[in-house]
Amino acid sequence: MTALTDLTITAALQGLDKGDFTAVELTDAHITAMESNRHLNAFIVETPDLARKQAEASDARRAKGDAGLLDGIPLAMKDLYCTKDVQTTAASKILEGFKPQYESTVSQKMLDQGMVMLGKANLDEFAMGSSNETSGYGNVQNPWKRENDETVLVPGGSSGGSASAVAARIAMGATGTDTGGSIRQPAALTGITGIKPTYGRCSRWGIVAFASSLDQAGPMARSVEDCAVMLQAMAGYDAKDSTSVDMPVPDYSAALTGDIRGLKVGIPKEYRIDGISDEINSLWDQGIEWLKAAGAEVVDISLPHTKYALPAYYIIAPAECSSNLARYDGLRYGQRVTPEGGNLNDMYEATRAAGFGDEVKRRIMIGTYVLSAGYYDAYYNKARKVRQLIANDFKAAYEQVDVILTPTTPSAAFGLGENTDDPVAMYLNDVFTVTVNMAGLPGMSVPAGLDKNGLPLGLQLIGKAFDEGTVMNVGKVIEDAAGFVAKPQSVINRAA
Amino acid sequence: MSIDKVKAEHHDDASNDSASGMDRKTVAKVANLARIKITADEEKKYAEELSGIMDWIEQLGEVNTDGIEPMTSVVEVKLHERPDEITDGGYADEILANAPETQEGFFVVPKVVE
Numbered sequence: 001m002t003a004l005t006d007l008t009i010t011a012a013l014q015g016l017d018k019g020d021f022t023a024v025e026l027t028d029a030h031i032t033a034m035e036s037n038r039h040l041n042a043f044i045v046e047t048p049d050l051a052r053k054q055a056e057a058s059d060a061r062r063a064k065g066d067a068g069l070l071d072g073i074p075l076a077m078k079d080l081y082c083t084k085d086v087q088t089t090a091a092s093k094i095l096e097g098f099k100p101q102y103e104s105t106v107s108q109k110m111l112d113q114g115m116v117m118l119g120k121a122n123l124d125e126f127a128m129g130s131s132n133e134t135s136g137y138g139n140v141q142n143p144w145k146r147e148n149d150e151t152v153l154v155p156g157g158s159s160g161g162s163a164s165a166v167a168a169r170i171a172m173g174a175t176g177t178d179t180g181g182s183i184r185q186p187a188a189l190t191g192i193t194g195i196k197p198t199y200g201r202c203s204r205w206g207i208v209a210f211a212s213s214l215d216q217a218g219p220m221a222r223s224v225e226d227c228a229v230m231l232q233a234m235a236g237y238d239a240k241d242s243t244s245v246d247m248p249v250p251d252y253s254a255a256l257t258g259d260i261r262g263l264k265v266g267i268p269k270e271y272r273i274d275g276i277s278d279e280i281n282s283l284w285d286q287g288i289e290w291l292k293a294a295g296a297e298v299v300d301i302s303l304p305h306t307k308y309a310l311p312a313y314y315i316i317a318p319a320e321c322s323s324n325l326a327r328y329d330g331l332r333y334g335q336r337v338t339p340e341g342g343n344l345n346d347m348y349e350a351t352r353a354a355g356f357g358d359e360v361k362r363r364i365m366i367g368t369y370v371l372s373a374g375y376y377d378a379y380y381n382k383a384r385k386v387r388q389l390i391a392n393d394f395k396a397a398y399e400q401v402d403v404i405l406t407p408t409t410p411s412a413a414f415g416l417g418e419n420t421d422d423p424v425a426m427y428l429n430d431v432f433t434v435t436v437n438m439a440g441l442p443g444m445s446v447p448a449g450l451d452k453n454g455l456p457l458g459l460q461l462i463g464k465a466f467d468e469g470t471v472m473n474v475g476k477v478i479e480d481a482a483g484f485v486a487k488p489q490s491v492i493n494r495a496a
Numbered sequence: 497m498s499i500d501k502v503k504a505e506h507h508d509d510a511s512n513d514s515a516s517g518m519d520r521k522t523v524a525k526v527a528n529l530a531r532i533k534i535t536a537d538e539e540k541k542y543a544e545e546l547s548g549i550m551d552w553i554e555q556l557g558e559v560n561t562d563g564i565e566p567m568t569s570v571v572e573v574k575l576h577e578r579p580d581e582i583t584d585g586g587y588a589d590e591i592l593a594n595a596p597e598t599q600e601g602f603f604v605v606p607k608v609v610e
Contacts, residue, residue, distance in 0.1 A: 101590035200571045213569060245573055311553045322530060329531070332603055333594035344608045349533035361532055362545060365523065368530045369546070379553070384566030386559050391570065423545055424552050440570025465571070 004029040005169040006491075009073050009226040012172060016062060016072050023062070023072030027055035027116050030074040033170045034118055037490075040141045042165040044079045045087050046119040054116040061114060069233045071114030076165040076174035079120035080127055081107045081217075082206040086117075090208040091125045091135040094355025095334045104206025105238045106175065106217045113233040118171050122161030125357045126325065127177055127210040130185055130429040132160025133420060134359040142190055142413045143168035143488035146453035153413040153455075156186030156429075162220050163190040169491050173221035173230055177207060179214045180313055181433025184445040187220055188408035188458025191447040191486060193479070194220040195227050195472065198465045199440035200245035203238030211320035212243070214313075214437045224446065224476040228252035231468065247466060255469030256476045261295030263474065266401035270306035271432060273410070280407045280457060283449045287405055287459045290481035291474070299401050303393040308386050309435040310427060315370050315383035316438075322367025325360070328352065362423060391439045394462075403474050404462040406432050408445040412455035432460060442468045446475045447484040456486065518547040 004026050007015065015021055031048045051074060058072035082088050082100035089095040103111070111117075124134040131154035132140035142155040143164060155164040159176030163186035166174050176183035178196035187194030195218050202217040209215060219230030232253065237246040267288060272281065288298055330336030330351030337350040356364070370379035397404065410431055419426045436443035442465070445458040459478055463471035523543045527534045534542065588601055597604040 098594050101587075101593050198571075200573070239576065239578070242575055243569070243571070243573075245571060246576070305559065308556055308559055311556050314549065314553060315556075326531075330596060331605055332591075334596075336596035338606055342606055344606050345531070347606050348531040352531055353533040356532065361534075362542065362549070364530050364532065365526045365542065366546060366549060369518070369522070369526045369550075372526070372529065381566045382556055382559075382561060384568075385561035385564040386556055388564050388567040389559065389561065391567065423549055438570075 005033050007172070008223050009070070009172045009221060009229055010223065012073060013071075013229075017067070023055040023058040023116065024052065026072060027051050027074045030118055030170060030172070033168070037168055037170055040143060040164050040168055041138045042122055042140055042161040042168070042170060043076070043119040044089055044091065044122050044137045044161070047086060047117055050086070051116050051118050058114050058116060068113035069229060070110060072116060073114075073172050074116045074118050075110070076119060076121040076162055076171035077107060077117050078123055078159055078162050078175050078177060080123060080177050080208045081175060082208070083107055083117070083120065086120065088120065088208070089137070090127070091123045091137055092355060092357070092360070093136040093335060094328045094351070096136075098334055100206070102206060105203035105240060106207065106234050109236065110175070110233050115233070121159070121165055121174055124158035124160065125360050126208065126321070127158040127179055127182055127215075128321070128359050128363055129157040130181065130426055131414075131419065132157040132186070133416060134357055136357055139416055140164050143490050144190060144413060144455055145489060146455060149453070151415045153415055154189070156189035156409075156413065158182040159186050159194075159220065163187055163192060163194070166190070166192050166220055166222060167488055173219060173226055175217060175234070176220045177215055177217050178437065179211050179216075179317060180437055181430040183218045183220055184408050184433050184443055184458070184460060185429060187445040188447070188456065189413040191456030191484065191488075192220055192222055193224055193227050193444070193446055193475070194218060195231060195444040195468065195475075196436065196442065197231060197235060197468055198442045199437075200243055201235050201442070201466065201468070203236070203241040203244045205238055205240040209324040211317040212324060213320060214317060216437070224472050224479050225253065225256060227444070228256060228472050245466075250469055252469060252472060255473050257473060258476055258480065260291065260474055260477055263296045263403065263470070264401040265291050265296045265298050265474070266301040266397050266404040267298060268301050268303045268306065268397070268404060268406060270303050271406045273431070276407070276410050277451075279451050280410065283457050283459065284405070284407050287448060287478060290478060291405065293481070294477045296474075301397045301401060301404070303390075303397060303435065305386065305389045305393050306435055309390050309438050310431055312383040312386040312390070313434045313438060314366070314427060315379050316387065318363040318367035319371050319380050320367070322364045322371065325356075325364055328355065330355075359423070387438050390435060394439045394441060398464050402464070403470055406460045406462065408432060408458035408460040412451045412453065412457055436462050441465055442471050444471050444475045446478045446482070448478060448482045449484070450486055454486075456484070518543055518550050
């Protein structure tokens with residue numbers, strides 16, 4: 001019999017409906033897993049008491065026939081989502097002790113569907129990072145290790161805690177957010193599945209803002225089917241988010257037919273980059289063969305401005321973050337530092353110096369610089385024009401194809417500290433993912449294979465705006481063809 | 497584009513005089529605008545790091561953007577309007593709940609002016 005923590009969300013929902021086990025039993029199994037895997041540091045705050053209460057309420061609902069889409073399913077909530085009365089830090093010291101007096105729209109929708117919250121998952125500070133090495137609450141470890149090598153690896157970022165928890169079978173799924181790749185990249189590095197929906201698909205209300213024109217909430221789980229169930233609960237128009245799009249949410253699970261005959265899949269030549277390992281290119285070629293075998297037509301396309309997406313992103317995202325993080329001044333919430341005899345301005349400067357980590361300070365300063373008098377046009381406006389060109393590239397491509405296939409990341413998971421000397425080296429981890437945020441399109445990573453060290457590698461599907469159904473359907477075809485069943489050694493050892 | 501080439505070029509740039517003018521004086525000015533207190537050592541460190549980043553960003557100058565409008569939003573939506581009615585508010589306690597210092601329903605801060 002499969003361990004409860006090894007089930008997918010879909011299988012668990014069936015088991016709960018059949019009465020094979022209760023939500024309380026399912027939650028207890030995951031609380032035990034959470035408590036025995038603290039070395040991963042996947043959680044900033046554990047909420048086992050809350051989880052048990054929610055599980056009990058779930059069993060009662062199910063008994064009455066009132067079960068929701070996620071009823072009784074233990075999940076991890078990225079600590080960027082405001083959760084009522086539960087500490088929310090955005091992994092920053094500046095918000096230590098902050099307990100929101102309201103619930104984010106997306107987490108409320110998930111609670112309304114009966115989810116059980118195990119805890120607040122760790123992340124890079126204010127979602128800025130690609131390795132979960134910038135958290136104010138410690139690094140997160142990837143449960144995967146290279147074969148015969150004890151080096152601790154990063155889970156990717158910024159949703160590193162979410163990814164690690166799901167891969168380690170501590171949580172059945174997790175919420176993430178994705179601004180430049182922060183769902184897809186950690187999903188790829190930990191061998192799980194994650195989707196960033198179209199900008200405007202999910203509400204950003206109550207999610208700590210990093211870059212308002214790029215941020216998007218999304219699910220991370222161990223199968224495409226599970227992501228579809230989670231996205232069903234998470235998506236939808238919200239009047240409180242003026243960037244939320246008022247479009248009906250389709251039935252995502254119904255879209256997973258596995259039938260992609262005649263579908264046109266674009267292969268962008270600019271994503272064949274020198275210096276990327278042969279393994280990644282081979283996996284991409286393998287993905288192309290899988291889709292052809294399923295009846296899709298493969299079309300070579302060009303996205304000419306691809307290489308400019310990252311530098312343009314590193315103007316736009318810091319610019320927006322410098323504005324969004326101006327609110328952390330020690331005045332109304334969060335930590336406050338008042339120097340002896342200091343005035344209000346001294347308080348602002350000391351609070352922010354003490355509360356923000358290095359990467360956050362770097363990005364705020366870049367953002368401040370590119371928006372400052374004399375530079376606004378040369379940098380910020382220039383970047384926004386380049387962004388329009390990137391969006392135009394995709395629009396043109398989608399006149400020829402229905403979906404695009406690329407690798408998700410330029411490498412498998414790397415060791416802690418391997419990329420931290422040079423900020424730009426770290427930024428290059430998002431080279432394949434950031435274009436998708438710049439264009440506001442949906443993107444998904446599906447685990448597709450292992451590298452020569454036994455580490456997971458992912459393939460990315462990019463879709464047309466609001467066509468998450470096609471993205472996930474093609475993702476399912478890849479998932480079925482890849483047959484990825486590998487687990488991190490720690491999970492295998494636990495079951496043994 | 498070659499990843500190693502970008503990393504190598506970038507590494508070379510970082511050790512030379514910066515083309516982008518992120519010197520210590522500029523860093524100090526920017527830190528002041530951003531209301532973040534930095535030490536002299538940090539000024540030096542950030543000048544190096546930020547110069548490196550800005551030099552890497554300079555490649556955007558290669559792109560011809562004549563006649564292109566700067567993008568405001570990825571998604572073209574008409575902003576929703578609603579009747580001008582009060583639908584929220586009346587919970588000052590919740591708003592003050594996380595404040596470092598309050599007094600009689602006010603946020604308390606250090607003196608603004610002498």
